[in-house]
Amino acid sequence: MYRRGGAGIAAFDRHTQSTQSYSELSSSLTATQVASLQSQLATFRASLSRFASSHRSDIRRDPEFRRAFQQMCAAIGVDPLAGPRKGSWWAELLGLGDWQYELGVQVVGICVSTRERNGGIIEMRELLRLLTKLRGLSGIDGAITEDDVARSIKIMETLGAGYEIFQVGDKKMVRSVFKELDNDQAVVLEIAQSTNGRVDEKGVQSKTGWTVERVRVALDNMVFRDGLCWVDEDEQLGTVYWVPAVMIWYD
Amino acid sequence: AGYVLPSIHAWPPFFYQQPGAATQATQAEQWTRLILSYARHHRLFHLHPHPVHPPDPWADALANPRIKRSLKAPYLSSLLASLVAQGLAVYDPPKQLHSVLLYWRLPSEWAEILFDWASSTAQLNTILTFYEITNPPVPSPLVDLPLPLLRSAIAILAKSGRAQLIEGADGGGVRFFSPKPS
Numbered sequence A: 001m002y003r004r005g006g007a008g009i010a011a012f013d014r015h016t017q018s019t020q021s022y023s024e025l026s027s028s029l030t031a032t033q034v035a036s037l038q039s040q041l042a043t044f045r046a047s048l049s050r051f052a053s054s055h056r057s058d059i060r061r062d063p064e065f066r067r068a069f070q071q072m073c074a075a076i077g078v079d080p081l082a083g084p085r086k087g088s089w090w091a092e093l094l095g096l097g098d099w100q101y102e103l104g105v106q107v108v109g110i111c112v113s114t115r116e117r118n119g120g121i122i123e124m125r126e127l128l129r130l131l132t133k134l135r136g137l138s139g140i141d142g143a144i145t146e147d148d149v150a151r152s153i154k155i156m157e158t159l160g161a162g163y164e165i166f167q168v169g170d171k172k173m174v175r176s177v178f179k180e181l182d183n184d185q186a187v188v189l190e191i192a193q194s195t196n197g198r199v200d201e202k203g204v205q206s207k208t209g210w211t212v213e214r215v216r217v218a219l220d221n222m223v224f225r226d227g228l229c230w231v232d233e234d235e236q237l238g239t240v241y242w243v244p245a246v247m248i249w250y251d
Numbered sequence B: 001a002g003y004v005l006p007s008i009h010a011w012p013p014f015f016y017q018q019p020g021a022a023t024q025a026t027q028a029e030q031w032t033r034l035i036l037s038y039a040r041h042h043r044l045f046h047l048h049p050h051p052v053h054p055p056d057p058w059a060d061a062l063a064n065p066r067i068k069r070s071l072k073a074p075y076l077s078s079l080l081a082s083l084v085a086q087g088l089a090v091y092d093p094p095k096q097l098h099s100v101l102l103y104w105r106l107p108s109e110w111a112e113i114l115f116d117w118a119s120s121t122a123q124l125n126t127i128l129t130f131y132e133i134t135n136p137p138v139p140s141p142l143v144d145l146p147l148p149l150l151r152s153a154i155a156i157l158a159k160s161g162r163a164q165l166i167e168g169a170d171g172g173g174v175r176f177f178s179p180k181p182s
Helices: A007-026 A031-054 A056-061 A063-075 A089-094 A098-118 A124-137 A146-158 A183-194 A201-208 A212-225 B021-042 B073-085 B107-120 B130-134 B147-159
Strands: A121-123 A164-168 A171-175 A230-234 A238-242 B089-091 B100-102 B127-129 B163-168 B171-176
Touching (some): A098 A121, A098 A124, A098 A146, A098 B021, A124 A146, A124 A171, A146 A164, A146 A171, A164 A183, A183 A212, A201 A212, A212 A238, B021 B073, B021 B100, B073 B089, B073 B100, B107 B147, B107 B171, B130 B171, B147 B163, B147 B171
Antiparallel strands (some): B163 B171
């Protein structure tokens, strides 16, 4: 169970722990062996730090790159998500609590994997549901609240990864792509929220008072330019637009 | 166990070929996965839209009466073309664009299964007819394997010297060879 706390406390704990481990180890090894071990660890750690530093912007900006980096770490036996027990270099490198970082990675994972379906915008409620499901499956205990997710995303915001929480109507949305919603799209999104994701030209027009052209441009952009909308031809309703970003998917 | 359709199958737009490029790609990927997993689960080798003899084993996959939607012919044709282009299906019979033979297992995978079966049933170095392979006395993974697939699998084994195709007057046969001692 990872402890949630300030980076300061966690760092102090880690230092104490590693000092203890070294002292236990040294009683069973010769001084030379210990010195050699320490020096090798220091070298390796320095290399990893250098790599992480030089690729910091890539790691922060690109979830796929970050995943690949994590896979590489796993392959060489380094667990970047490890808690204080193993010594977390990530916390030191990026100034993050382990638990928070792990949550951030999970948030990114879900946003990336749903991006094609919803265009990079997901409702907070839905994100929370998928996170809980994901953490439940992997046996990591501890319930996730909206606050936890918000804090994680706040951190990612400062990392410049394009993640942002914004409000549409009375619902919180999470954006995971660099492109911001234009104002008209935000309005359509809000309308879609109140109709379970399904909108049509007439409905948008009556709710906004926009011209037909303006409605069409907004919907077309959502369909063709931004991948936020799916289209359906309904016998009775005509052309219907669905916005996955505001729908709940049960899979 | 019954086959569980993905939840997107209950969503009307899924059946309408999407005009947006990125969305269309996602949609095609979902349909590809659905078609192949459905075929694998039900052991369906062919996808014949509108079969002559009902019932249609594909009805549940390609339509959802509850939402009054079904895959229209043009979109289905496009999906089949995509499957063929990806090497996940071939048009069968050849020279038409409506029905396909599905590779929910690739011919190379069938080749290994075929050879393992021949080996484990102690039938290496004997001549087996196609019929004997697809209608064995003891059920095997090769039961009712369509002939084009069987031939593809044999051709792959022949390339590595593990089988020899034998053409006969009424149908064909094959001899499998035990691996040469190295």
